[in-house]
Amino acid sequence: MAADVVARLRAAGCVFAEDEARLLLAAADSPAALDALVGRRVAGEPLEHVLGWAEFCGLRIAVGAGVFVPRRRTELLAERAIALTRPGAVVVDLCCGTGAVAAAVHAAVPDAEVHAADLDPAAVALARRNLPRGHVHRGDLDAPLPAALHGRVDVLVANAPYVPTDAIALMPPEARLHEARAALDGGPDGTAVQQRVAAAAPRWLAPGGHLLIETSDRQAPLTAAAMERHGLVARTVVDDERGATVVIGSVAAVDEPEFLRRTRDSYDAIAAEYVGYVGDELPRRPAERALLRWFADVVGSGPVVDVGCGTGRITAHLHGLGVDVSGIDLSPGMVEQARRAYPDLRFSVGSMTALPLPDACVDGLVAHYSTIHVPDDELPGALAEFARVLSPGGHALLTFQVGDEPLHLTDALGHPVDLLFHRRRPERMAALLEAAGLPVHAQTVRQAEDGERTPQAYLLARRA
Structure with a gap:
């Protein structure tokens, strides 16, 4: 058979x-x-319509006749949205179709408040099946959203139609004949609906909020320009393997230091390549493994936060040592890579200058080469944040490069970047920690090894 x-x-x-x-x-x-x-x-009916479901971000999404089938490339949109979604955040999925993106976000961040909206009644019915704990609204773009969400949305995503009208006739029959034209037709240049979304976004987004729109690499400049016209700071993320392009427009934080923007954008650019670059580094660093083992023994089971966790490798190593640990990083791209590599661990986007954590909530904090991008005038504030979130008697382990002259990189892993590496003397860092209420209890310096430019310092401090 x-x-x-x-x-x-x-x-x-x-x-x-x-x-x-x-x-x-x-x-x-x-x-x-x-x-x-x-x-x-x-x-010629799409396989997903025949089966009644499509796989998306590890979920089985209900689909139906005439409704747009979620594509694999759209997983990039969902992953970027998840990376930007903290517990308790408000997320809105416009042009939601089956609600696949909203469902993926809710599955990854169950505490988020998730809303979805679509004009098509068949799509809305499916979205309600796929998002049983969310809020699904029927109407054109943002029109059906509750007014109470004005200025409260942290993450707004839209997989709005972006096929130019004249190109629809060239699409595969599966899409052209079996999916609603309204889910495909993006107007003459493919950005008509995207421009409406960009125009509507500012009244919904919270301070520091983000708009994410899936598009094509050819249309990305037009999508970014639409966001910029409405006051958002746009950047484009591309995944060549999946043929996916997402433009992210962020509400500019008026008081955000410039170094945060430079650091975030640089690590976002190199996130995918960085995984391979540092992947096998820890097994080749016995001193670091020994210090992390010592730190794990000192803090016990935790909880511990890995500040500037990057791709999550130190977070995962501590977890393997029996520590209840989570990671925070400034770069959504790095958080995305960490979540992909270690799906059972907790990672979120945040800045060490304003950690998204309550006072005295952790017994340990690791800053593994993450303070190196913080300028001298901002460093005391970051260390004060470390002291704030540590419980009395809690420990902080800081790792950094030893020296006096900073290093400025404008290219890394094949991408243009703007990264400033601040080298510091252990005695100076110890004095700053002491001033922040974190006296140093132990200090180790090792000489540079293969591939390193400077000695490396390790400081263990304890909150008074």
Whole structure:
């Protein structure tokens, strides 16, 4: 029977006939049902419509006839939204279709308040199935959203239609004939709906909020320009493997130091490559492993926060030592990589100058080469934040490069960056920690090893 199904699918031009046959066989409860399912697929109906579901970000999303099927490339939009969503955040998914992006965010951050909206009643019905604990509204773009959300939305996502009108006729029949035209047609240049979303976003976004729109690499400059016209600071994220492009527009924080923007943008640019760059570094650093083991023994089970966690490798190492640990990083791109590599651990976006944590909530704090990008005049404030979130008697482990002259990088891992590395003397850092209420209890300096430019310092401080 399986061979016959594969043969029918292959004859109809299905490239992945074997994979599709397995899914159809699993979905059918009788030979007659199987024949009907295969017949629909052979006739050109999308496989997802035939099955009634699509896989998206590890979830099984209910789909239906005439409704846009979530694509794999849209997982980049969901991943970036998740990276920017903290517990308790307000998230809105416009042009939500099946609600796949909203469902992925809610699955990753269950404490978020998630809203979704779409004009199509069939899409709204599916979104309500896929987002049972969310709030799904029916109406055009932002029109049906509750007025109480004005100025409260932390993350607004939109997979708005972006196919130019004249290009719809060139689309594969599966999309052109079986998905609603309104979910495809983006107007003459493909950005008509995106521009409406960009115009509406400022009245909904909270201070520091973000608008994320999926688009194409060709249209990204137009999408970014639309965001900039409405006062958002835009940047573009591309995933070549998935053929995905997302433009992120952020509400500029009036009082945000410039070094934070430079550091965030630089690490966002190199996040994907950075995973491989540092991937096997810790196994080659016995001194660091020993110090982390010592730190784990000192703090016990935690909780501990890894500030400037990057791709999450130190967070994961401490977790492996039995520590209850979470990670915070300034770069959404780095947080995305950390969540992808260690899905069972907790990571969130935040700045060490204003940690998104209550007072005295952790027994330990790690800043592994993360204070190196903080200028001298901002460093006391960051160390004061460390002291604020540490419980009395809690410990902080800081690692940094030893020296006097800063290093400025304008290119890293094949990307233009603007990163300033501040080298510091251990005695000076110890004095700053003491002033912040974190006297140093132990200090270690090792000489530079292969690939390093400077000695490395490790300071263990304890909150008084």
